[in-house]
Amino acid sequence: MPLPIKISEETFTPRQQAVLTAALDLLVENGDGLTMTAVARRASCSKETLYKWFGDRDGLLTATVQWQAAKVRMPHVDRSHLSAKVLRESLEQFARDLLTTIIGEVSITLNRTAITHAAQEKDSLGNIVLENGPMAIRRRLKPILEAARDARLLRFNSSEDAYRIFFGLVVRDVQIRLLLGDKSLTQSNVEANIEADVKAATDQFLALHGAKANT
Amino acid sequence: MPLPIKISEETFTPRQQAVLTAALDLLVENGDGLTMTAVARRASCSKETLYKWFGDRDGLLTATVQWQAAKVRMPHVDRSHLSAKVLRESLEQFARDLLTTIIGEVSITLNRTAITHAAQEKDSLGNIVLENGPMAIRRRLKPILEAARDARLLRFNSSEDAYRIFFGLVVRDVQIRLLLGDKSLTQSNVEANIEADVKAATDQFLALHGAKANT
DNA sequence: GCGGAACCGTACCGTACGGTACGCCTGCGG
DNA sequence: CCGCAGGCGTACCGTACGGTACGGTTCCGC
Numbered sequence: 285m286p287l288p289i290k291i292s293e294e295t296f297t298p299r300q301q302a303v304l305t306a307a308l309d310l311l312v313e314n315g316d317g318l319t320m321t322a323v324a325r326r327a328s329c330s331k332e333t334l335y336k337w338f339g340d341r342d343g344l345l346t347a348t349v350q351w352q353a354a355k356v357r358m359p360h361v362d363r364s365h366l367s368a369k370v371l372r373e374s375l376e377q378f379a380r381d382l383l384t385t386i387i388g389e390v391s392i393t394l395n396r397t398a399i400t401h402a403a404q405e406k407d408s409l410g411n412i413v414l415e416n417g418p419m420a421i422r423r424r425l426k427p428i429l430e431a432a433r434d435a436r437l438l439r440f441n442s443s444e445d446a447y448r449i450f451f452g453l454v455v456r457d458v459q460i461r462l463l464l465g466d467k468s469l470t471q472s473n474v475e476a477n478i479e480a481d482v483k484a485a486t487d488q489f490l491a492l493h494g495a496k497a498n499t
Numbered sequence: 500m501p502l503p504i505k506i507s508e509e510t511f512t513p514r515q516q517a518v519l520t521a522a523l524d525l526l527v528e529n530g531d532g533l534t535m536t537a538v539a540r541r542a543s544c545s546k547e548t549l550y551k552w553f554g555d556r557d558g559l560l561t562a563t564v565q566w567q568a569a570k571v572r573m574p575h576v577d578r579s580h581l582s583a584k585v586l587r588e589s590l591e592q593f594a595r596d597l598l599t600t601i602i603g604e605v606s607i608t609l610n611r612t613a614i615t616h617a618a619q620e621k622d623s624l625g626n627i628v629l630e631n632g633p634m635a636i637r638r639r640l641k642p643i644l645e646a647a648r649d650a651r652l653l654r655f656n657s658s659e660d661a662y663r664i665f666f667g668l669v670v671r672d673v674q675i676r677l678l679l680g681d682k683s684l685t686q687s688n689v690e691a692n693i694e695a696d697v698k699a700a701t702d703q704f705l706a707l708h709g710a711k712a713n714t
Numbered sequence: 715g716c717g718g719a720a721c722c723g724t725a726c727c728g729t730a731c732g733g734t735a736c737g738c739c740t741g742c743g744g
Numbered sequence: 745c746c747g748c749a750g751g752c753g754t755a756c757c758g759t760a761c762g763g764t765a766c767g768g769t770t771c772c773g774c
Contacts, residue, residue, distance in 0.1 A: 315618035319761060330722045332764075341762065393618070395679070400615040402680035403530035403608070410679035418672050449703065452667035457633050460674060464610070464625035465617035488664065492703055514751095534731060545752045547734075556732065 296351065300337060303327040307348045312393045316400055318345070342408075345401070349394055349409050353416035356385060358424045363431040371432050372486060378425055379454045379482040385417075386459050387474045395463055422447050438493045446493055453485040511566065515552060518542040522563040527608045531615055533560070557623075560616070564609055564624050568631035571600060573639045578646040586647050587701060593640055594669045594697040600632075601674050602689045610678055637662050653708045661708055668700040 296304065306327035311318050320341060324331045338344040359381065361374045385391050395417075398409040429446050432438040440446040461469050511519065521542035526533050535556055539546045553559040574596065576589045600606050610632075613624040644661050647653040655661040676684050 315620060316615065317619065320763080321761075324723090328722080330724085331762090332723095332766095333721060335763065336721090395675075396614050396618040399611050399678045400531065400618060402678065403611040403615060404532065405530060407680040407682060410681065414676065414679050414681055418676065445699070448671045449668065452669075452671035453664065454667075455672075455675075456663040456667035457670075460610075460670075461629065461633065463614045463617065463678075464629050465622040466625065466629055467622060484660070488707055492706055535733080536731075539753090543752080545754085546732090547736095547753095548751060550733065551751090 296347070299329075300347075301351065303329060303334070303337070304348050304351045307344060308352055308390070308393075311348065311397060312389055315393075316397060320344070342406070345397065346408055346412070349397065350412050352390060352394060353412055356416055356420070358420055361424070361428055363428050366428075366431055366435045366437060368437055371428075371437050372490065374428055375450070375486045375489060376482050378421065378450075379485050380478065382421060382451075382454050383458070383474075383478050383481060386455060387462060387471055389471070391417075392462055395459075399463070418451065421451070425450065436495055439495050440493045449492065450485070450489050453488050454481070511562070514544075515562075516566065518544060518549070518552070519563050519566045522559060523567055523605070523608075526563065526612060527604055530608075531612060535559070557621070560612065561623055561627070564612065565627050567605060567609060568627055571631055571635070573635055576639070576643055578643050581643075581646055581650045581652060583652055586643075586652050587705065589643055590665070590701045590704060591697050593636065593665075594700050595693065597636060597666075597669050598673070598689075598693050598696060601670060602677060602686055604686070606632075607677055610674075614678070633666065636666070640665065651710055654710050655708050664707065665700070665704050668703050669696070 303323065307318065307323045310322055310326055314322070318341075320331050320334055323344065324334055334344060338347055359377055361377070394413055398413040401407075401409040425447050426443045429438060429440070429443050429450075433440065433443070438446070458469070458474060462474075518538065522533065522538045525537055525541055529537070533556075535546050535549055538559065539549055549559060553562055574592055576592070609628055613628040616622075616624040640662050641658045644653060644655070644658050644665075648655065648658070653661070673684070673689060677689075
C-alpha cells in the first residue's frame with residue numbers, strides 16, 4: 285500500500301471514513317492502545333474488512349493519521365496587497381492557528397502516535413505529521429514573509445530562518461510539555477492565554493524583523 | 500516502588516547501573532522494543548533479578564530514564580558579577596548546552612520513550628524528563644535572567660516569559676522534527692550549525708530584552 | 715427470485731512478551 | 745567443610761493481540 289502523497293476527498297468511502305473516525309477516537313481516548321479488535325468493535329465492522337481495506341495495522345494507523353492530518357487547513361492569505369496592518373493580522377492568524385492546533389487533543393495524540401512510530405525506525409507517520417504540520421505552515425508562511433520583505437515591511441536574510449524564528453516564538457516549550465504530559469499545562473490553561481501569546485509572539489517577531497516602525 | 504524525587508549517586512549499585520546502561524543502549528538502538536528478555540541477555544543477568552530489583556517493566560524503564568536524565572548537568576553560572584559580556588557568554592552557553600542535548604540520540608530516545616509512555620495515561624516518565632530537561636534549564640536560567648535585570652542588563656516583566664522566549668528562540672522546530680524522525684535534519688547537519696544558531700538565538704534574545712546597547 | 719459480492723460477527727491460530735518457578739553455581743561467613 | 749544468600753540461565757505459563765478462516769446475512773444486478 286504505497287501511500288499517496290496527497291489525499292483527496294474521495295480517497296476513502298464514507299464507510300471507511302467512519303472506521304477511521306472510530307480509530308481516531310480510540311486513539312485519542314486510549315492512547316496508543318489501538319487494537320484491531322477494538323476498532324472493529326467500535327466501528328461495527330469485522331476485522332477481516334479492516335485488513336481488506338487497510339492491509340495491516342500500520343496501514344490503518346497511517347490512513348487514520350493521514351485522514352485526520354489532511355483535515356487541517358491553513359487559511360490562505362492574500363499577499364497581493366500587503367500593508368503593515370494586514371501583515372500583522374496575517375501573522376497573528378498564523379500564530380493563532382498554530383497554537384490552537386498544537387494544544388488540541390487530536391494534535392497531541394497524532395504527534396504522540398507518530399513519535400512512538402518513529403521510535404521503531406518507521407518514519408512514514410512522522411513524515412505525514414511533519415508534512416501536514418510544521419511544513420504546511422512553512423509553505424504558507426514563507427511566501428507571505430517574502431512578499432512582506434519585497435514590500436519593505438520586513439527585513440531578513442533567509443526566509444527559512446525567519447520562519448523558524450516565528451515558529452519558535454509561537455510554540456516555545458508548549459508543545460513538548462504537552463507531549464510529555466505536563467500536568468501544570470492544562471489545555472484550558474493554555475487556551476485562556478492564546479490571544480495574549482499570539483500578540484506577544486507577533487510583537488516579538490516584528491521587533492526582530494519588522495522594518496523599523498512596526499505598529 | 501515510590502520513585503524518589505532526587506536521585507543520588509548511591510541509588511543504584513554498580514551492577515545495577517550496568518544493567519541500566521544495557522537497558523539504555525537497547526532503548527537507543529532498538530527504539531521502544533525494549534523487552535525484559537533482551538535486557539537480561541544484554542546485561543548477562545536473569546530476568547528474575549530484573550524483577551527483583553525493579554519490580555516490573557515500568558520500574559526498569561523508570562529507573563533507566565531517571566538514571567540517565569540525572570546525568571545531565573547544567574553548568575553553574577556565577578551571577579555575582581554580571582557584565583554584558585558575561586551575560587552573553589552565559590546565554591550562549593545555555594543555548595549551546597540545550598541544543599547539544601536536544602539533538603543527542605540519547606535525548607531523542609528518552610523523550611520518545613517518555614512521550615510514548617505519556618500516551619498511556621502514565622506521566623511518571625514524562626515528569627522525569629520534564630524535570631531534568633526544560634525545568635532544569637528554567638531553574639538555572641531564571642535566576643540569571645533576574646540578576647541581569649537587577650543589573651540593568653536586561654529588561655522584561657516576567658522572567659517566566661523571558662525564559663520561554665529564550666527556549667523558543669533556541670529550540671525552534673528542531674526538537675519536534677527530530678522526534679518525528681525528519682530525515683532532512685540529520686544530526687551532523689544540525690551539529691554543524693550549532694555555533695551559528697547559538698549566536699543567532701542569543702542575539703535575538705538580547706535584541707528583544709537587552710537594555711539598549713547589547714554588544 | 716437468484717447468484718454473488720460485500721460485509722458482519724466470531725471463533726481460531728501463532729507468536730511475542732511480561733512475569734514466575736526452579737535448578738545450578740559461586741562466594742562468603744561460621 | 746557446611747549452609748545459605750545472591751544471582752545466572754532456562755524452561756515455563758498466561759495473556760494479549762495481529763492476522764486468518766468461515767458461516768451467516770444483506771443488498772444489488774440481472
